[in-house]
Amino acid sequence: MDLTIFGYQFMQNAVLSVLLGGIACGTVGVFVVLMHMPFIGVTMSHAAFAGAMLGLLAGFDPLLGAFGACFIAAAIIGPLADRGELGPDTSVGIIFSLMLGLAFLFMGLMPGTKSGALEILWGSILTNTRSDVILLGVVAAVVVGLVTAFYKEFQATVFHRDMALAVGIPATVVFYGILFLTGATVTASLRPIGGLLVFSLILNPAAAAYQLTYSMKRMFFLSAGFGILSGLIGLLMSYLFNIPSGATIVITSSAIFGIATVISPKRKVKRWQHQPPLEVRQ
Amino acid sequence: MIRAPAVKDGTVSKTMINIENAVVSYREDVALRGVSLKVRAGEFLGIVGPNGAGKTTLLTIVNGLGKLLSGQVTILGEHFDPNNGHSIRKKVGYVAQVQNIDPRMPMSVREVVMVGRYGLLGLLRRPASHDWEIVDEVLEMVGMTELARRPIGHLSGGEQQRVAIARCLAQEPQIFLLDEPTASLDWRAKTDILELVKLIHDSRNLTTLVVTHDLSALPLACDRVVLMKEGHIWGEGSPEETLTDDKLSELYDMPTAAVRARRAETTLA
Structure with missing residues (x-):
């Protein structure tokens, strides 16, 4: 295999992007999976896409538009999910379809070729610039830094929000923080992974990790690891077979999820329960 | 043994909770x-x-x-306002109604009980060995030591309830609130949990409020019973005064004879 390609800067940027994107997506994915809110995550990625389209149309940085749209979506979805007047699935579904509608509207209004728009939809990791990598690096560092510093607050909120509030943890702030971190991660992954595909990279590695461990800390590490692995294998496949990288990354992450589900010890709960507790075994 | 908040002589009748209108x-x-x-200090x-009262x-x-x-609402002499909720809540332990917990939730029983101490620890501080000692102690108190390392989602309803009570104790609260702690438990688990709550209340000098439908067990534990209906306090007094067939018939809109018959059934159960 000729790997001299990795000597080129565009390929180094690509590798750095999947490393950092894998870490950021894998980490926020744990929240998405444990809080049972995959739909909220999908909506965030579509909001980011709509914001980016607006940016392209109006002539400002699409990533700025994506950040703005994510934050607005989080600010609307949070209270809607909280109040439960319509049921979170209904209200999030409405925001989701609105975002999709806006994205297509902005795309339709765009004059000339839509290649910029399609690039954001499908992602194109090989045209990443150093500044894209830096943005992803900053987001990954913020995500990992916050989760490390406020691990116990995140853990309690993910376990049970009302219970976390009842013991004196500002769980509402933590929940909104999770939504914003998801939005920031989606935005930073928009160019390398693509608006349509980024969500699989958030959901699949975390869902795979969820199958394999009863420790939340381990789940964070496994999820980030699977995210990186999906990115690297996907990138290699993309290079070897000359196929779109976004697609190979997402298919790899799905395959990892499939394998994790098959070998999951959690499917053998019954047998596990028949074992004596740890203290007795030791 | 952890020290319960000291109740000095003469302060026993201090008002812990004051709700006005x-x-x-x-x-x-x-x-x-x-x-x-x-509600005075030390009251049960x-x-x-x-339902819906x-x-x-x-x-x-x-x-x-x-x-x-x-x-x-004044709790321990402090008025609730939008800014001090978190600090007051740290002194109030709350066991909510039985919750459905994801059976695959990646947290052990011990970790869930530790969550009770998170509010006290404050931001950016991690549990120290002293905190884990307290967690193990309260797990022993509720009889859950053997299951301490199990995933939380693998426990039965009664075991989950014991964990919730342990979590509350790990918080070292002064006020102990329990919302239908015995709902959906079997008869044996019901009596065990109420006995446990009473034991904890007495040994730690707590002020305890229990919402329950378990009328047969109440007189054993309570100093005072509050009857609620349609958003009002409809009556209060000692268990003997309040839990009469006549009062319950009015409270639940049921004929006295029917109340009597049902109470006889539940006592036998």
Whole structure:
């Protein structure tokens, strides 16, 4: 295999992007999976896409538009999910379809070729610039830094929000923080992974990790690891077979999820329960 | 043994909870219609009433999660305002109604009990070995030591309830709130849990409020019973005064004979 390609800067940027994107997506994915809110995550990625389209149309940085749209979506979805007047699935579904509608509207209004728009939809990791990598690096560092510093607050909120509030943890702030971190991660992954595909990279590695461990800390590490692995294998496949990288990354992450589900010890709960507790075994 | 908050001689009758004319409303429904209640330090209070009477809401205004439309709540001498909710809540342990927990949740029983200490620890501080000692101690108290390392989702309803009580104790609260701690448990687990709650209340000098439908077990534990109906406090007094067939028949809108028959059934059960 000729790997001299990795000597080129565009390929180094690509590798750095999947490393950092894998870490950021894998980490926020744990929240998405444990809080049972995959739909909220999908909506965030579509909001980011709509914001980016607006940016392209109006002539400002699409990533700025994506950040703005994510934050607005989080600010609307949070209270809607909280109040439960319509049921979170209904209200999030409405925001989701609105975002999709806006994205297509902005795309339709765009004059000339839509290649910029399609690039954001499908992602194109090989045209990443150093500044894209830096943005992803900053987001990954913020995500990992916050989760490390406020691990116990995140853990309690993910376990049970009302219970976390009842013991004196500002769980509402933590929940909104999770939504914003998801939005920031989606935005930073928009160019390398693509608006349509980024969500699989958030959901699949975390869902795979969820199958394999009863420790939340381990789940964070496994999820980030699977995210990186999906990115690297996907990138290699993309290079070897000359196929779109976004697609190979997402298919790899799905395959990892499939394998994790098959070998999951959690499917053998019954047998596990028949074992004596740890203290007795030791 | 962890020291319970010291109750000095002469302060036993200190007012721990003072609710004045509290009104709480969820959208169009009024959950509490001007409720006033004083609870003294060390009291064990039972709250009884039909579904929708406002019992759970009464507990949530004591831990500050319920939003007052008007009125005032003073806990341990402090008024609730939008800024001090978190700090007051650290002193109030709350065991909510039995919750469904994801069976694959990646947390052990021990970790869930430790969550009770998170509020006390404050931001950016990690549990120290002293905190884990307290967690192991309260797990022993509720009889859950053997299951301490199990994933939380693998426990039965009664075991989950013991963990919730342990979590509350790990918080070292001064006020102990329990919302139907025996709902959906079998008869044996019901009596065990209520005995455990009483034991903890006595050994730690707590002020305890229990919402329950378990009328047969109440007289054993409670100093005072509050009867609630349609968002009002409809009556209060000793268990002997309040839990009579006549009062219950009025409270639950049932003929006295039917109340008597059902109570006989549940005592036999």
